Amino acid sequence: MVFKILKNMDFSILFAVLALSAFGTVMVYSASMVSGVMVYDVTPEYFFKKQLFSWALGLVALFAGIIIPYKNYRKLFKLILLVTVILLILVFVIGQTSNNAQSWITLPLIGQFQPAEVAKMALIIYLAAIYTKKKSYIEDFTRGLLPPIIITMAIVAMIFKQPDLGTAVIALAVSGLIIMSSGLKRTHLFFMISLAVITSFVLYNFGLSEEQLSRFDGAYQPFQYADDSGYQLINSYLAIHNGGLIGTGLGAGVQKLGYLPEAHTDFIMAVIAEELGFIGVAVVLGLLALIVLRGFVVSMHSHDNFGRLLCIGVAGLIGIQAIINLGGLTGLIPLTGVPLPFVSFGGTSLLMMMFSAGILINVHAVSRIRKVQQEQQAA
Numbered sequence: 001m002v003f004k005i006l007k008n009m010d011f012s013i014l015f016a017v018l019a020l021s022a023f024g025t026v027m028v029y030s031a032s033m034v035s036g037v038m039v040y041d042v043t044p045e046y047f048f049k050k051q052l053f054s055w056a057l058g059l060v061a062l063f064a065g066i067i068i069p070y071k072n073y074r075k076l077f078k079l080i081l082l083v084t085v086i087l088l089i090l091v092f093v094i095g096q097t098s099n100n101a102q103s104w105i106t107l108p109l110i111g112q113f114q115p116a117e118v119a120k121m122a123l124i125i126y127l128a129a130i131y132t133k134k135k136s137y138i139e140d141f142t143r144g145l146l147p148p149i150i151i152t153m154a155i156v157a158m159i160f161k162q163p164d165l166g167t168a169v170i171a172l173a174v175s176g177l178i179i180m181s182s183g184l185k186r187t188h189l190f191f192m193i194s195l196a197v198i199t200s201f202v203l204y205n206f207g208l209s210e211e212q213l214s215r216f217d218g219a220y221q222p223f224q225y226a227d228d229s230g231y232q233l234i235n236s237y238l239a240i241h242n243g244g245l246i247g248t249g250l251g252a253g254v255q256k257l258g259y260l261p262e263a264h265t266d267f268i269m270a271v272i273a274e275e276l277g278f279i280g281v282a283v284v285l286g287l288l289a290l291i292v293l294r295g296f297v298v299s300m301h302s303h304d305n306f307g308r309l310l311c312i313g314v315a316g317l318i319g320i321q322a323i324i325n326l327g328g329l330t331g332l333i334p335l336t337g338v339p340l341p342f343v344s345f346g347g348t349s350l351l352m353m354m355f356s357a358g359i360l361i362n363v364h365a366v367s368r369i370r371k372v373q374q375e376q377q378a379a
Helices: 002-008 011-032 046-067 071-075 077-094 115-133 141-160 165-180 186-207 210-220 231-243 268-301 305-330 347-378
Strands: 096-098 101-107 111-113
Touching: 002 046, 002 347, 011 046, 011 268, 011 347, 046 347, 071 077, 071 115, 071 305, 077 101, 077 115, 077 141, 101 115, 111 115, 111 347, 115 141, 115 165, 115 305, 115 347, 141 165, 165 186, 165 305, 210 231, 231 268, 231 305, 268 305, 268 347, 305 347
Parallel strands: none
Antiparallel strands: 096 101, 101 111
16 A cells, blocks of 8 residues: 555655755755854754754654555544643643743653644644534534534634744634635634634734734834834845845855844745845745645545545645745734744744645545546446
């Protein structure tokens, strides 16, 4: 079966994932070699070596996602959800604080990782499995639609409480995409959209901290807050402007030299824009778009509802996270501190992204194998 999967997998997704993740590892080195010494007091290669190790683990996760039949996740979705909830609870008990967020935990043999990144993928598997199970009575709001929504909101609330607004927004948006694709009634869809609008209004006015609210000023009035919340965005603009069409050259960027905070994480695309120009940015966006679009195409060709919803969730996750990251560094939306998929520094994020891409490839391969079998039976 493994040989059949490898023979029938989607090589376009595989190529895009490998190219992006390898390129991202190189750009992490370029973006962090100076700040590693000046800001973090480590060696120039510190972040590069960590990302290289994460990339190696990511290759294992990618291969695991490719060869493990995706239907196994449907059988294990309750266990996956339970483990995720336990990990999120542990964050509040033994979690470590970084950048004003208590989001990281360290476990024996595993090391330091971010449970919120695991939670995004766990929610996708849970919602795809539970709404496949409830498909026959999905139009019954209280019995079919509501219970998973309550569980989803509880998990999103735990992520938001860390506080990790960016990851919470992504988890909520991806969950909403799966719910809307599950076959709910139009009246229920209208109710869900109305509830989302009301929740956003209440959250903005009563649920955000002063620091989180200041990000709106930094995004939409950066030059009025140039020394505070607008500082990062202004330097991002300068990096993008400096790059022009072809860039200043790999490693020759200026903004990463202490001017652009978090250059190797949230703002790595600004470094790419400065050093490799519009052409470099276009290549990265093209590869990301290829993965997302192929993911939705695979969902349409899946022969079962679970595979369809799983692909919609994974493609949505990659696309939504990329949009939020790019929106933050261009000032279209407030900064949320989320990494650019496959490219930014971050071990847990890279690991889960490569694993999720492997799932897309697995669904595609299994669907092709199933199609060939049906054609042979018909003949």
